[in-house]
Amino acid sequence: MLYSWYIERCTLNSTNALPEKNILRLNSCLPLNTCWFLWNPETHICITSDPEKKLHMFQLKTPGTITKGPKFLSPTSVGANGDTTSIEQKHCFLTLLYDDLYFCTIRYVKLYNEQNLTRTISFYTLKIEGPIALAHLVILDYQGPVSFSVLDNLFMVHYQSRKVTSVFDIALNGTVHNVIHHTPILRDISIAPFNLFSKIIPSLSANLDAQIPIDLYSANWIIHLCGVVIDNSLGCSWLLCVNNMVFPKIVANHNLVVDFLLHRSSGKSVLLEYCSKLVVDSIEEVTANVDKPVNYKFDGYGLNQRLDQFAFVFKRICEVSYCGTNVTSKLLSDSDRKAPSASAPSCHCSTVKTISKGLYAGSLTFYIISQSEIYSHLFLKNQGVERLEVRKLFRSILIEYIRIFSEHDICVDHCFYEMLVNLTVRMGDYTQLSFYIQSRLLADSKATALQLLSLESIYPAAGQLGIDMLKRLNTCNSELFDALLIKGRPLEALRFARLHRSENIIDMENVRNYLDAIQEIEDYMELYCNHHFLKENSMCMESYWNSDECRKYCTEHFSDLFPST
Structure with a gap:
């Protein structure tokens, strides 16, 4: 069965067709005086104009059903002599931008208390349930015949007499005067010749x-x-x-380039390439302005400006993640957010939907840039440069990355922490490494703690920093027990095991490690207490305690020290 709607001068009719019987059946008929109408096929919205200069909205989506929406007064335009005139159908159209439907009309208005009239396009938001309001005002540069097109949520105005095009993006910031006033983000550009x-x-x-x-x-x-x-x-x-690849080449405003590409459905690869080029340009700027790497300091105005650019990119990526990701993360409002417990891990993956002014919350063309993509395009691709000043540049960018992602409650992948530790160690700046841990810039994690333990040979304090981190985590007790044994502190390891006896920290491998370390113990009372604790809490390994290996390493040694027991 086929359903259709058709509009007559006095009625709006809903019909269904029976092809096998060649019958057109009238389902419903709505009395409606209509002068002209507009139709949007994506949303099934119809706008009609009556002789009283009122506009009526209908949704013709459900077969056989006419859903009424709100009606509103037709916008007016200011004439040359100051009189208001009604708009005509040729000056109106419906368009879909960022999944929001707009009623658009060309009209002349007075802006900013000026005497001269300005040619504009007014965008009214249309909702089947809710008020209709003027949301955006696009300001045209020239007079004369114009044509419009919408490409990838960009609104384009073509001036055929001047043979130029102006490009508008209503998702980007404009001047707010009750409504958002937009000027072109690109003006006087031309369609590429072909x-x-x-x-x-x-x-x-x-x-x-x-x-x-x-x-x-x-x-x-x-x-x-x-x-x-x-x-x-x-x-x-x-x-x-x-062609999104052209935009970064013709626009010098870094923030505008980032926001523009984030709103384009095919802008992901272009944005990643743009950020990669930003890294290359930063490296060239650093190396070109440094004569003696030993005396290099990251405090130049140009380089600080570069850091601000990276910070803006990271901030926008975080905000897009808030908009686009709500599957694996839990949405919490600021009022409902609770403080983490002492036993909770220090990395929180909760997501708070906070939209920046520069990003349009209604857009569904947002794409998510993963942290692995950032790592490969911004950092890994340019790791071959070994100069000290370049290492410091990467370290500063990494710090900005970690800081911004942490501020947005997004877990930072361990690869970034690992790179930050490696860069700091390669520069020999161990004091700064300790500061990163104390200030919690380096989040506590098992992987980071083990990395610190591996650095003990070149930075002795790193071993203790790693052990302290494992203790704070309170979820890696087996690794902490092993670390204490490796560092030659078996008594401390056994004391730790006694405090956590319910967690069964000691297994077969740990017992063997303990037996190797126990030979060095000279505090006999501690040895006596811990030996009995170990034996009592390892009954599941009774066969091992009775084996020749255990007798060789521990039992005979213990009997020699305490023959009466």
């Missing part, structure tokens, strides 16, 4: 292999809102598309 093979249209040239350049913004062009261009004279059509 050629047409004459064999497609033989009348263009006698040489069928010739490529004929096409006259851009031709008077014969009809540009549709969906980005389709039809040339009436040639009988051809084209589809406009956005």
Whole structure:
């Protein structure tokens, strides 16, 4: 069964067709005086205008059902003599931007208390349930005939007389005057020139292999809102598309480039490449301005400006993660967020939906940039440079990365902590490494603690820092027991095991490690107490205690020390 709706001058009708019977049946009929109407197929929304200059909204989605929405007064435009005039159908259209439907109209208004009239496009949000309000005002630069197209949530205004295009993005910040006023993020740009093979249209040239350049913004062009261009004279059509790779080359504003690419559905690879180039440029700037690496200090204005650029990128990536990820993370409001318990790990993966001014919360074109992608494109790709100043540059970028992700309650992957520790050790800045741990810039984790233990040979204090971190974690007791034994502190290891006897820290391998270390103990009373504790809490390994290996390493040694027992 086929359902359809059609609009007459006095009614809005819902019908269903029975093809096998060649019957068109009327389901419902709504009395409605209609002068003109607009239709959006994606949302099934219809806007009609009546003789009283009122606009009515209907949703024609459910078969056989007409859903009424709110009605509102038709916007007006200011004439040259100051009179207000009603808008016409040719000045109105419906468009979908960031999954929000807008009623748009071209009209003249007075802005900022100016006497002159400004040509604008007003965007009214349309919701089937809720008020209709003016949300955005796009300010046009020129007069004359214009055409519009929407590509990847970008609103484009084509001035065919001037043969230029202005690009607007309503997701980016504008000037707020009750509504958001937008100026072009790109103005006076042109559609890229292209050629047409004459064999497609033989009348263009006698040489069928010739490529004929096409006259851009031709008077014969009809540009549709969906980005389709039809040339009436040639009988051809084209589809406009956005080349995101060009944007970073023609826009110098770093923040604008990042925000723009984050809102494009295909901007992920371009943004990662842009960030990778930012790292390369930073390395070149550092090495070009340093004569003596030993005296290098990361305090130049240009380099601090570079750090601000990286900080902005990391901040935006975190905010996009808040918008796009809510599956594996728990959404908490600021009022519901609880302080972590003492036993909880120091890395929290809760997500709070906090949207920055520069990001549009309604956008569903957000993509998530994983931390592994950041690691490979920003850090790993450029790790071959061994100069001291470059290492300090990477360390400063890493600190910004960890700081911003921690501020947004996003767990930082261990690879970043590992790189920060390695860079600091390679620079010999051990005091700074201790500061990172004490200030909790380096989050407590098993992997970081084991990395610190492995550095004890070149930085003796790192071993104790690793042990302290394992103690704070309170979830790696077996590893802590082994670490104490390896450091030649068996009594401390056994005391720790006695405090955590319910966790069965001691297993077969630990017992053997203990037996190797017990030979060095000279405190006989401690040895006596801990030996009995170990034997009593390892009854499951009774066969091992009776073995020749145990008798060789421990039992005979214990009997020699305490023959009466």
